[in-house]
Amino acid sequence: MFLKNCWYVAGWRDEIDDGRLLARTVLGEPLLLYRTEAGAPVALQDRCCHRGAPLSLGRREGDCVRCLYHGLKFEPGGACVEIPGQANVPPKARVRSWPVVERARWLWVWMGDPARADPAGIPDTHWLDDPQWRSLPGTMHYDVPHLAIADNLLDFSHLPYVHPTTLGGSEQYAQERPLVERLARGVRVTRWVMNIPPPPFVTQVAGWTGPVDRWNIYDFTVPGLLVMDSGSAPAGQGAREGNRAGALQFHSCQALTPEAASSTHYFFTQPHDFALDQPAVTQAVHDIVKQAFAEDEHMISAQQRNLALDPDFEMLPLAMDSALMHYRRVYAALLADEQAKAQARPAGTP
Ligand code: FES
Ligand SMILES: [Fe+2]
DSSP states (O other): OOOOSSEEEEEEGGGGOTTOOEEEEETTEEEEEEEOTTOOEEEEESSOTTTOOOGGGSEEETTEEEOTTTOOEEOTTSBEEEBTTBSOOOTTOBOOEEOEEEETTEEEEEOSOGGGOOGGGSOOOGGGTOTTOBOOOEEEEESSOHHHHHHHHTOGGGHHHHOTTTTOOOTHHHHSOOEEEEETTEEEEEEEEEEEOOOHHHHHHHOOOSOEEEEEEEEEETTTEEEEEEEEEETTSOTTTTOOTTOEEEEEEEEEEEEETTEEEEEEEOOBSSOTTOHHHHHHHHHHHHHHHHHHHHHHHHHHHHHHHOTTOOOOOOGGGHHHHHHHHHHHHHHHHHHHHHHHSOTTOO
16 A cells, blocks of 8 residues: 555656657556657556556657557557557546656655645755755665665664675664654754764775764655765864755655555655766765665665564664664555555545
8 A cells, every 4th residue: 555645756767768668567557658749757567457458668759659559559648549450549548647847866756646736845856966966876676665765764773784895884873863754744853973984985985094083864764765965074173063064965855655565666865065066976976876875775675584584573762763663664654654645535536
């Protein structure tokens, strides 16, 4: 069960450039993403209404797509406009379509009631294409449920243990309790750790070896978006009070999009605002983050395999779990509300 009435990141803008037909399953629905000739993104059900073949194996014809099994042709709204050898196109000959919007390098798709799809509700991730920031696109696929990855992203006390040579470093980081604030649609986590050795990636990309004050401040909101102000500054210069002169700053944006009940797409970037003219630094930042996220994937996947062995296993709630517990409560409450409203609606309405 997933929240439907919200915007999900379905992929990267350039994944549908050059006339490409992109197949991507989101919330258990096979989607075909492509562009019209004018460049507008389109999201159609990737299952032909005739006999279920993927339209992504078809071909674009102008703004339309033709299924290359038996030749039905569909316009961007999902209606079939041509059936070979048959003049009459029945009204039922159509596939679903979903609202899709391109914003700051991401393709956002609305999987719920189209009448409620307001692009003004798309979260701000402008750091992805702001000229004052640099980043590279990252994509991973997880064979675990999205909430298990959210759990990981909502508790950074794992950094020194899972990422000792990348994002982590000093175990003092895990000793500091973050401030956890409840948001209507998620959680805000604020963690400052003062006067610690620089995390390994900071030494690697900037050569810093002296002590730093380090911060991670992020909102994690439904349906699975992390937007984070993070960085390191020379210890004691007053970064916490607002003096970020000479600091290394990042503005990470990460999106979890369920593929199905037990698998998840993970789209991420790590924009930085220093060394803007040095692509090698951008590449190094990206490579380290990718390496770190592979470390997360290794641990989370192993955890899930372990949990699957004992459905009765009960987790032990601890202080470090407060953000993830709150997020799970928010998610469950919004999902229950959405489903109650859907059931109250007359049959046949979306
Ligand atoms: S399955 Fe698409 S035309 Fe037959
Ligand atoms: Fe991690």
